[in-house]
Amino acid sequence: MPKPIYVIGHRNPDTDSIGAAIAYAQFKNLQGESHVRPARAGELNAESRFVLKHFHVPAPELLSDATGLDLILVDHSEIGQALPNIEQARVHEILEHHRMGDLRTPEPILIHCEPVGATATLIAERYFSSRLTPSPAMAGLMIAAILSDTVGFRSPTTSDKDRDVAARLAPLAGLDLEDFDRRLREIRTQATASLSAAAILGSDFKEFHMGELRLGIGQVEVMGADALAHRKQDILTEMREVLEARGLALVILMVTDIDAQASDLWVVGDRLDVAEQAFGPISQGRVHLPGCLSRKKQVVPPLEEVLARRGA
Amino acid sequence: MPKPIYVIGHRNPDTDSIGAAIAYAQFKNLQGESHVRPARAGELNAESRFVLKHFHVPAPELLSDATGLDLILVDHSEIGQALPNIEQARVHEILEHHRMGDLRTPEPILIHCEPVGATATLIAERYFSSRLTPSPAMAGLMIAAILSDTVGFRSPTTSDKDRDVAARLAPLAGLDLEDFDRRLREIRTQATASLSAAAILGSDFKEFHMGELRLGIGQVEVMGADALAHRKQDILTEMREVLEARGLALVILMVTDIDAQASDLWVVGDRLDVAEQAFGPISQGRVHLPGCLSRKKQVVPPLEEVLARRGA
Structure with a gap:
C-alpha cells in the first residue's frame, strides 16, 4: 500500500x-x-x-x-x-x-x-x-x-x-x-456562552489609543440578546480586571447579534461619560445600539469624535 | 481610463x-x-x-x-x-x-x-x-x-x-x-553561433569535484553537427583560458544535437587520458558520442568511474 x-x-x-x-x-x-x-x-x-x-x-x-x-x-x-x-x-x-x-x-x-x-x-x-x-x-x-x-x-x-x-x-x-x-x-x-469569561472577552479584543486615553474594545457574536445574560457578572468582573491590569480608561465589550442587527455595549471604567456622550445613557453597565455591528465603523469613530471635540 | x-x-x-x-x-x-x-x-x-x-x-x-x-x-x-x-x-x-x-x-x-x-x-x-x-x-x-x-x-x-x-x-x-x-x-x-565564445561556453557551465580533480563541463544545444564548426578555434581558446584561470584539470564542452541524438565532446586540459578512458580516443580535441544527451547521466558518471577505479 x-x-x-x-x-x-x-x-x-x-x-x-x-x-x-x-x-x-x-x-x-x-x-x-x-x-x-x-x-x-x-x-x-x-x-x-x-x-x-x-x-x-x-x-x-x-x-x-x-x-x-x-x-x-x-x-x-x-x-x-x-x-x-x-x-x-x-x-x-x-x-x-x-x-x-x-x-x-x-x-x-x-x-x-x-x-x-x-x-x-x-x-x-x-x-x-x-x-x-x-x-x-x-x-x-x-x-x-x-x-x-x-x-x-x-x-x-x-x-x-x-x-x-x-x-x-x-x-x-x-x-x-x-x-x-x-x-x-x-x-x-452556545459554545461562546460556555467559555471562560477571559476567553469570551479575549477572543477578539483590541486596544485603541485616542488622544490621551487608552481604550480596550472586544467583540463577540451571539444569537439572541440574552445569550450571555447568565454570564454577565462574570464577564464584567473580567472586564474590570483587564481595565486595571492594562491601565485602560474604558473597556467595552460589543455583544453583537447579527440576526437582530444590533449590539449591546457593555462598558466598565472611569470615563463612562465619554461612552455616554458617544452612545447615550449607560444603564447597569450597558447600552443597546440597534443597527450597530461594526467596531471599526460604528464604535471607534463616535468615541474618537467625542474625544476630539473635548480636546478642541 | x-x-x-x-x-x-x-x-x-x-x-x-x-x-x-x-x-x-x-x-x-x-x-x-x-x-x-x-x-x-x-x-x-x-x-x-x-x-x-x-x-x-x-x-x-x-x-x-x-x-x-x-x-x-x-x-x-x-x-x-x-x-x-x-x-x-x-x-x-x-x-x-x-x-x-x-x-x-x-x-x-x-x-x-x-x-x-x-x-x-x-x-x-x-x-x-x-x-x-x-x-x-x-x-x-x-x-x-x-x-x-x-x-x-x-x-x-x-x-x-x-x-x-x-x-x-x-x-x-x-x-x-x-x-x-x-x-x-x-x-x-543560429543565435548561439553568433554569441561570443565566452557566452557560448558560459551559458550552461558547471564545475565538478571528483576525488582530487576539478573539472568544468559546459553544454550547448545546436542543430546539426557543424553548427559551431566555424567558431571552434575561438571556443577552444576560451576553454583553455577558463581551464587556467580556474585551475581545472579538464574543461569539456558538450555540443549536443538533439535531432541527431548525439553530442560532440570538446575537451582541453592536462588529463585527456581520463577523458579518453571514459569516452574513447580524442582526436583534434573532440570525441563524438552517439546517443549522448545528458551531462548528468551520461558524461559525469563515466568520468567518476574512471577516477574511482584509479583511486582504488
Whole structure:
C-alpha cells in the first residue's frame, strides 16, 4: 500500500480547515488516489463537532508532528500555523485563501491561493470543474465551511464565488442555506456562552489609543440578546480586571447579534461619560445600539469624535 | 481610463515569459479587462524576436522599474528575477510554474503555481476552461512558449498537460508542432553561433569535484553537427583560458544535437587520458558520442568511474 498523503488544515482548526481537508481528500479519492486521507492539526471546535455529527462524517485523524509525512495543506501556508516540524514534511500541494505564507518547498508544487471567503469554495470548484458530484455529506461539509468562514456571507471577505458555489452545493446537500446558517450560529453562541469569561472577552479584543486615553474594545457574536445574560457578572468582573491590569480608561465589550442587527455595549471604567456622550445613557453597565455591528465603523469613530471635540 | 495593469515575466525574458505575458493580457482583454497590457522586463532574445515576427505580434512594452505599478506576474515569483523595486508595486496575481519564490503580498491575491513545463500551458488552460478561443497568433505564441520551455517536450519538466494543451492549440494556430519546433531550434542554433565564445561556453557551465580533480563541463544545444564548426578555434581558446584561470584539470564542452541524438565532446586540459578512458580516443580535441544527451547521466558518471577505479 502506498504511503498515505494527509490533507490537513491549520492548528486550532476551524470548520473550513476541517471541512476542506475532508472534502478535498474525498475529491482525491474519487480521482483514484485512494491513499489520500483527511487529517487535523488540533482539537475540533464546537461548531466543527456539530457539523461532523450532523453529516455523519467521522473526525479526521489527529496529527501532532509533520516529520517525515506526506501532506497536502489546505487553508494555511504559514509555518507558524502548520503542524510542528512542517519543514521536515513533504508538501505536495497548497490550496488556500489567505495571502501566501512563508512556507517554501524545494521543488515546484501545485499552489492555488485565491482571495475567496473559504478554502471549501476552491474545493467545490474542483469538484465542479472535474465534473464530479460531491456526496450530500461532502456538499454539506463544504457549505458549513463556507458559511462559517464568511459568517453567513456577511464578512467583507465574501466573494461572488462563495455565494455561487454554496447555492450550487445546497440542493446536493438538501440544505436551506439561511436555515443552516442560523443553526451554525446557534451552536457558536452556545459554545461562546460556555467559555471562560477571559476567553469570551479575549477572543477578539483590541486596544485603541485616542488622544490621551487608552481604550480596550472586544467583540463577540451571539444569537439572541440574552445569550450571555447568565454570564454577565462574570464577564464584567473580567472586564474590570483587564481595565486595571492594562491601565485602560474604558473597556467595552460589543455583544453583537447579527440576526437582530444590533449590539449591546457593555462598558466598565472611569470615563463612562465619554461612552455616554458617544452612545447615550449607560444603564447597569450597558447600552443597546440597534443597527450597530461594526467596531471599526460604528464604535471607534463616535468615541474618537467625542474625544476630539473635548480636546478642541 | 483606469490605471493599466501590466502582465510581465522575468528579467532576461525567454519566450515563455514573453508569450505568457502577451497571451494572458489578451485573455484578460477578452474577459472585458481592457486596461490589462503585456510588458517585458528586458531585451527580447533571438527566439522571441523570431516568434513575435512570425505571428505579427508587436513586442510588449519594456519596463525597467516596478515602483508604483500594477502588475500581474507570470513565469516568476522570485524578487531577484522580477523588475527592480518589485516590493514597491501592487501585484495582483502570480501565475507560474517554478517553485514559489520569495515574493509576498500584503493581501491575499490569486496565486497559481503548478509544476508544468511552461507558464503558457496554464494560460492556455484558462482560455479553454473559460470557453474562450485563442486567436491564431495567441495560440502560436503559447505553442512557441511551450516548445521553447520544454525543449520540444524533451525536458524532464514536460508534463502531459503541456503535450495536451499544445496539441489542442496547434490546429488553432495552423502549426505542425514538430516542424515548428525544428524552426525554433534552428533559430536558437543560429543565435548561439553568433554569441561570443565566452557566452557560448558560459551559458550552461558547471564545475565538478571528483576525488582530487576539478573539472568544468559546459553544454550547448545546436542543430546539426557543424553548427559551431566555424567558431571552434575561438571556443577552444576560451576553454583553455577558463581551464587556467580556474585551475581545472579538464574543461569539456558538450555540443549536443538533439535531432541527431548525439553530442560532440570538446575537451582541453592536462588529463585527456581520463577523458579518453571514459569516452574513447580524442582526436583534434573532440570525441563524438552517439546517443549522448545528458551531462548528468551520461558524461559525469563515466568520468567518476574512471577516477574511482584509479583511486582504488
